Amino acid sequence: xxxxxxxxxxxxxxxxxxxxxxxxxxxxxxxxxxxxxxxxxxxxxxxxxxxxxxxxxxxxxxxxxxxxxxxxxxxxxxxxxxxxxxxxxxxxxxxxxxxxxxxxxxxxxxxxxxxxxxxxxxxxxxxxxxxxxxxxxxxxxxxxxxxxxxxxxxxxxxxxxxxxxxxxxxxxxxxxxxxxxxxxxxxxxxxxxxxxxxxxxxxxxxxxxxxxxxxxxxxxxxxxxxxxxxxxxxxxxxxxxxxxxxxxxxxxxxxxxxxxxxxxxxxxxxxxxxxxxxxxxxxxxxxxxxxxxxxxxxxxxxxxxxxxxxxxxxxxxxxxxxxxxxxxxxxxxxxxxxxxxxxxxxxxxxxxxxxxxxxxxxxxxxxxxxxxxxxxxxxxxxxxxxxxxxxxxxxxxxxxxxxxxxxxxxxxxxxxxxx
Numbered sequence: 201x202x203x204x205x206x207x208x209x210x211x212x213x214x215x216x217x218x219x220x221x222x223x224x225x226x227x228x229x230x231x232x233x234x235x236x237x238x239x240x241x242x243x244x245x246x247x248x249x250x251x252x253x254x255x256x257x258x259x260x261x262x263x264x265x266x267x268x269x270x271x272x273x274x275x276x277x278x279x280x281x282x283x284x285x286x287x288x289x290x291x292x293x294x295x296x297x298x299x300x301x302x303x304x305x306x307x308x309x310x311x312x313x314x315x316x317x318x319x320x321x322x323x324x325x326x327x328x329x330x331x332x333x334x335x336x337x338x339x340x341x342x343x344x345x346x347x348x349x350x351x352x353x354x355x356x357x358x359x360x361x362x363x364x365x366x367x368x369x370x371x372x373x374x375x376x377x378x379x380x381x382x383x384x385x386x387x388x389x390x391x392x393x394x395x396x397x398x399x400x401x402x403x404x405x406x407x408x409x410x411x412x413x414x415x416x417x418x419x420x421x422x423x424x425x426x427x428x429x430x431x432x433x434x435x436x437x438x439x440x441x442x443x444x445x446x447x448x449x450x451x452x453x454x455x456x457x458x459x460x461x462x463x464x465x466x467x468x469x470x471x472x473x474x475x476x477x478x479x480x481x482x483x484x485x486x487x488x489x490x491x492x493x494x495x496x497x498x499x500x501x502x503x504x505x506x507x508x509x510x511x512x513x514x515x516x517x518x519x520x521x522x523x524x525x526x527x528x529x530x531x532x533x534x535x536x537x538x539x540x541x542x543x544x545x546x547x548x549x550x551x552x553x554x555x556x557x558x559x560x561x562x563x564x565x566x567x568x569x570x571x572x573x574x575x576x577x578x579x580x581x582x583x584x585x586x587x588x589x590x591x592x593x594x595x596x597x598x599x600x601x602x603x604x605x606x607x608x609x610x611x612x613x614x615x616x617x618x619x
Contacts (some may be wrong), residue, residue, distance in 0.1 A: 201586050216371045217243040218540065219530070220363050222351050222385045223378030224248060226263075227502035227519040229333040231378060232525055233276050236340050238531030238619045240540075243372065246347035249429070250334055254616045260406040260478030261326035262438040264417070264430055264513040265288065267607030269520045270322055271616035276519045278332050285328045288312075288319035290415035292603065296571065296586065299422055299466040308590045310600045319415075320604040323432050334612065352386045361497040361541065374530065374541035375498050378519075381488045383504035388496040396487040396567060400425045401448030402510060403441040405459075405480040406432060410472025413437055419511075420466065421571040425485075426511055427466050436477050440510050441466070442485060442572070484511055487565055493550045497541040499526055506557045509564040511571075517605055518560060525552045525609035533617045556608060 201504050219235055223230050224246025231483045232244045265273070265286075273279045292306040346365060353364035354375060361375035377385025386393065413431040420427045424447030425442025432438055442464065443451060451462055456476040467474060490505040493500050526549050533545045589595045601607050605614065612619060 202503075203557075210541065215360065217241045218372060219243070219376060220245065220361065220370055220372040220375045221376045222363065223380065223383075223504065224250075224292075224345070224347055225331055225378065225380070225502075226333065226516060227523055228378035229330075229337055230272070230276070230520060231376060231501060231523045232337055232343050232345075233333070233340070233528060234527035234613060234619065235530065236337075236342050237276065238527060238534065239342075240531070240534065241342045241344075243344045243346065244337065245349050245351055245363070245370075246271050246345070247350055249348045250345070258325060258327060258406070258478050260404065260413045260438070260480060262323055262406065262430070262432055263326065263329065263516045264321055265559055266321045266514075266517045266603065266605030267317055267319060268610060268614040269517050272520055272524055272613040275613045275616050276336070278336060281332045281335075281345045282324055282328055285433060286322040286324045287431050288415050289321045289323060289417050289431060290319055292320065292417045292419065292420045292587065294421075296421045308586050308596070308599070310596065310603065312600070314593075314597050315374050315600055315604065315606075317604065317606065320600060323430050323438065324416075325432065351384060356498075356532070357602075359539065359541070359592075361476070372541075373497070374546075376526070377498065377500045377504040378502055379504055381486070381503045381507040383490075383500065385498065386490050386500055386504055389498045390499070391490045391492055391495055391498075393488055393490050397538065398442075398485040398487070398509060398572075399445060400442045400485040400568075400572070401452075401482050402485055403443065403448055403451055403480065403482050404439070405441075405476055406436055406438050406478040407474050408436050408477035409465070409474045410435065411470070413471060422466060423572065425568075425572045428510070428513060429467065430513070435471075435543050437471070439467075442510075444614065445484065448482060452480070478543055487561060489558075489561060493522075493554055494546040496543070497546075499549055500547055502524060505553075506561055508561050509568050511559075511568050512603075514560060515562070518557060521556070521605070521611070521614065522553055524613040525549055528615065528617060552609070552611075569618055 218240040219242050221244045232242045235242045290312050292310040349365045351365045360371045363370045377383045418429040424444050428440040430438045493505045501522040529549045530540045533540050
């Protein structure tokens with residue numbers, strides 16, 4: 201995929217690579233593949249060994265990919281390898297209530313049949329995504345994958361972003377941080393971060409069940425926090441269960457049988473007998489936002505820029521929207537002969553993504569505040585709101601398209617088009 205651009209001429213000026221990406225998770229590898237498709241040389245620095253990323257055994261982790269994110273993976277040539285392990289999400293049912301009491305009579309039901317494009321999204325296990333991404337970057341000549349490697353410093357030196365990793369200095373025109381909510385890239389660039397603690401911890405696991413889920417995802421809002429039940433292939437579902445910190449710590453320490461006993465009142469019996477089918481994880485829930493998505497020759501992507509509550513399942517999808525936008529902005533700048541790390545180029549990326557990211561952060565923050573409480577007046581308002589949306593076809597279709605990632609100014613990759 202070599203492309204004779206002005207970037208290659210710059211090698212005589214001690215440019216080691218066009219772009220350096222710090223962070224070898226899903227956003228980082230997807231971005232490396234997107235940049236490579238656009239003809240750029242990329243160095244991807246990952247603190248973990250590739251073997252640790254490419255787990256072959258199911259460990260309970262999975263992601264909800266919106267339809268637009270699936271189109272991005274298709275445009276990058278990855279979807280064919282993932283399709284057989286992807287579970288389409290055909291319906292979403294949103295209910296309110298208390299554990300053990302059943303749902304409120306007011307609820308929302310989204311059906312993919314109301315839009316023409318197909319399933320609203322797909323559930324894919326973490327292991328399949330990571331393996332597919334790593335195999336893809338290994339096949340591409342203009343991606344250099346350094347793993348494991350630890351970044352210990354970075355600086356901007358005129359037209360260069362220089363990163364020190366394991367004692368070696370790597371120079372590029374643009375540095376991208378895909379290194380998560382505690383992003384060292386952002387910190388070293390002097391970008392301040394705000395953190396809001398929700399007082400909740402997410403319990404994550406895969407649940408095997410007796411009855412088929414029929415491709416239906418469920419979001420059950422309870423006073424302490426939401427429970428998402430998301431369909432996986434076979435008779436399995438992934439759960440993301442938000443509970444107050446102290447209660448979550450107690451639940452995390454239970455053995456699998458006791459955990460299922462505690463889960464059952466919230467989960468219900470609509471899928472028959474249930475059991476834990478994989479490892480269990482927990483992590484505290486916060487809203488994290490940097491003051492800017494860019495700095496001098498630095499761009500941030502995904503959780504490094506903005507980490508939101510999982511209430512809408514949009515974390516990875518938001519990161520992939522960043523990936524698609526940044527890849528398009530930089531690739532178009534390259535084709536016009538512009539400096540890909542210049543302030544005006546990065547300003548286009550920030551301008552494209554900042555408003556949308558801020559709106560999602562505000563929306564998830566508001567939804568969590570609205571639904572994670574047991575105030576009777578608030579419950580009445582939100583239940584009536586659910587009922588109104590469900591009874592209004594235009595509103596309902598709008599929410600469906602939003603869940604599928606089909607709204608807004610979509611980059612080419614999210615439309616399923618190559619760069």
